[in-house]
Amino acid sequence: MPELPEVETTLRGIEKKILNKKIISFVSREKKLRWLIPTNINKLVKGKKINNAFRRGKYIIFQLDECALIIHLGMSGKLRVFNKKVSPKKHEHWDLNFSDNWTLRYTDIRKFGVLDLTKQNPLEHRLLKDLGPEPLGNSFNGLYLFEKSRKKSVAVKQFIMNAKIVVGVGNIYANEALFKAGIRPTRQAGKVTKNQYEILSSKIIEVLKEAISEGGTTLKDYSNAEEAPGYFKKKLEVYGRGKQECFNCKKELKEIRLGNRSTVYCNNCQS
Ligand SMILES: [Zn+2]
Structure with missing residues (x-):
C-alpha cells in the first residue's frame, strides 16, 4: 500500500512535469474507483493549468484556478508521467493530457483509489478536514x-x-x-x-x-x-x-x- 513516503516521492516525481502547463483534456476509462469519478472533470480542467501540487496526509491535491483535484492512491494506485503516445492498458483508468504532449496516467489494479473534484478549499473537503497534523510539519512533536x-x-x-x-x-x-x-x-x-x-x-x-x-x-x-x-x-x-x-x-x-x-x-x- 502506498504510504506517506511513497506518496511524497510520487508527487516529487511528477510535479515538475505537470505544473503550469495547459491541460488539453481529462480522459477517464472508468466510472468508479472507490467512489464515482465526477463526470464534469474534463469540462472544468480543460484549458486550465495546475498552479500548485501538494500532499496532505496520503492525498495529492492539484490546485487549479477555480477548482482542485483530490487524488488518493488507495491500495495499489500509481501515477506516472510520460511524453509519447502510449495506448492505455487494462487498469489504467484515467489520463490528464497536457499541451506539450506530456500525459499523467493513473493505474490502479484494485480500484480503491480516489479522484474527486472540489470548487471549495480542498483542505475543507470531507476527506481532508478532520486529518491530524503532518508528521513532518511544525505542529507535530x-x-x-x-x-x-x-x-x-x-x-x-x-x-x-x-x-x-x-x-x-x-x-x-x-x-x-x-x-x-x-x-x-x-x-x-x-x-x-x-x-x-x-x-x-x-x-x-x-x-x-x-x-x-x-x-x-x-x-x-x-x-x-x-x-x-x-x-x-x-x-x-x-x-x-x-x-x-x-x-x-x-x-x-x-x-x-x-x-x-x-x-x-x-x-x-x-x-
Ligand atoms: Zn531486543
Whole structure:
C-alpha cells in the first residue's frame, strides 16, 4: 500500500512535469474507483493549468484556478508521467493530457483509489478536514502526542496510526519508530510519558524522512498491500522480522496482530 513516503516521492516525481502547463483534456476509462469519478472533470480542467501540487496526509491535491483535484492512491494506485503516445492498458483508468504532449496516467489494479473534484478549499473537503497534523510539519512533536493521549487506553501503536491524531504513520513506520523509541506497541497510549513521546515523535520523523530520501532516488513498485517498499525493506529492524533475532539484544522478536495489523517488537528492548 502506498504510504506517506511513497506518496511524497510520487508527487516529487511528477510535479515538475505537470505544473503550469495547459491541460488539453481529462480522459477517464472508468466510472468508479472507490467512489464515482465526477463526470464534469474534463469540462472544468480543460484549458486550465495546475498552479500548485501538494500532499496532505496520503492525498495529492492539484490546485487549479477555480477548482482542485483530490487524488488518493488507495491500495495499489500509481501515477506516472510520460511524453509519447502510449495506448492505455487494462487498469489504467484515467489520463490528464497536457499541451506539450506530456500525459499523467493513473493505474490502479484494485480500484480503491480516489479522484474527486472540489470548487471549495480542498483542505475543507470531507476527506481532508478532520486529518491530524503532518508528521513532518511544525505542529507535530512529543508534547502534542502526550497531550492528545492523556486518559486514552488504546494501544500506542494504534494511537499513532490514527490519521485524526497524526497523518501518514503507516504500519511499517509505526513498528519501526516504536522499536527505535524502545516503546512496546501494546502499551496504553495514556501511559506513555512525555519524555517517551518526545523520543517517539523524533523517531517517527526520522523513519519517514529516511524512507522519503530512499524513495527519492528510485520509484519502485509497491504491489502488495502488506509489503514494504523494496527500497526500504533492507533497512527495516522489526517489520517483517517476527521470530528473527533482535538486532540489539539477539533475543527472538515477537509478532502479534494488533488492530488486525502485523506488529513486531522485542520484549527485551521495548517496554
Ligand atoms: Zn531486543
